[in-house]
Amino acid sequence: MGCPFVPQVRKGRGAGMLVRSDVISEISRHVQSMTDMIFSIKMRLGVEKPTDWRDIIGIINDMPLSHLTIHPRTASQQYAGELHTDEFNRLLEQSTNPVIFNGDIESPSQIDAIRESHSELNGIMLGRGLLKRPSVIAEWYQQREWTHAERVSHLLDLHEAIFEHYSKTLTGGDAQILSKIKPLWEYLGTEFERKAIKKIIKANSISGYRIAVMQLA
Ligand SMILES: Cc1cc2nc3c(=O)[nH]c(=O)nc-3n(C[C@H](O)[C@H](O)[C@H](O)COP(=O)(O)O)c2cc1C
Structure with a gap:
């Protein structure tokens, strides 16, 4: 539920599923019945509104996920614009599953900052930042910025x-x-x-x- 590609979103796929609570409920039933499988979800906060998640968090909480990864943007924002940290913080409070933060992390100091401000986080996911600076996680582990x-x-x-x-x-x-x-x-x-x-x-x-x-x- 993270992909913002417009033709998919219009068909209710990818991030478009965020406003399809009927589909998420059906997925939830399957997830709950398949006890021999481990599931995780990656999602945005909404399609047009960063509050869309509020309508589906209950259904998501019914699923026993290994983790729930959040890229706190809407689908309409694509890959740029403000991260909705207030909504992310609300979601973090309401999620019963472990939460992973994703979005715009590019340096070891940003990893530290997000860890310090969100002690309840279960992890951090990097996408573009890791391609821009493939050493970023090694640098963070070593607590030393590389030359x-x-x-x-x-x-x-x-x-x-x-x-x-x-x-x-x-x-x-x-x-x-x-x-x-x-x-x-x-x-x-x-x-x-x-x-x-x-x-x-x-x-x-x-x-x-x-x-x-x-x-x-
Ligand atoms: C070129 C590109 C391809 C992506 N493909 C996927 C994908 O297949 N599945 C997915 O969940 N997210 C995909 N994403 C989204 C990223 O996983 C991530 O959520 C987003 O880029 C924000 O994190 P970042 O700022 O660390 O890159 C893609 C992002 C980019 C830029």
Whole structure:
């Protein structure tokens, strides 16, 4: 119940389910009957309103979930705009399931801040922040911000692993590999100068791409 992709939401799928209490009730019945399975939910706060969750939290509480992950935005906000922390805090109070926070976390200090302000939290989930700074969790565990050089080296290692994986598993040739890997630079690219990233995005052969990436190191 986290996906805000409009054609899905319009059909009542993804985050669109947040206002379909009939569907959630049916899911809840299945979840409660399947005692040999472990379930979790990931959701936004609402479709248009950040208060939509209030109408379904009772149904969600009836399900014994391993955790309930909340990205405190509405579907209409897509991936930007204010996080509705007040509504998130209310939900945290009302949830009988363990809650995980998700949204806009990009640095070890932000992880500390959210942990300090929300001692009841059961975990923190990172999406884009982890792609922008793949070392962020290692840095948090070590309680030490890495230097730019250390972060870049870690990021390039991750890129190398993904590149190798795509090269081995994709069967559509160089064009397919490039079309799969280039979008990652929207996130991986934040540590670098835009000019260098533009070169990567413009590369139209694997060798040109590899050279452009090597120039980042
Ligand atoms: C390109 C992209 C793809 C995503 N795909 C999924 C997905 O398949 N399932 C899901 O639950 N969330 C998906 N999300 C949402 C993220 O898991 C996360 O809830 C959201 O990006 C907010 O967290 P963040 O600020 O840490 O990225 C996606 C986000 C992005 C940017």
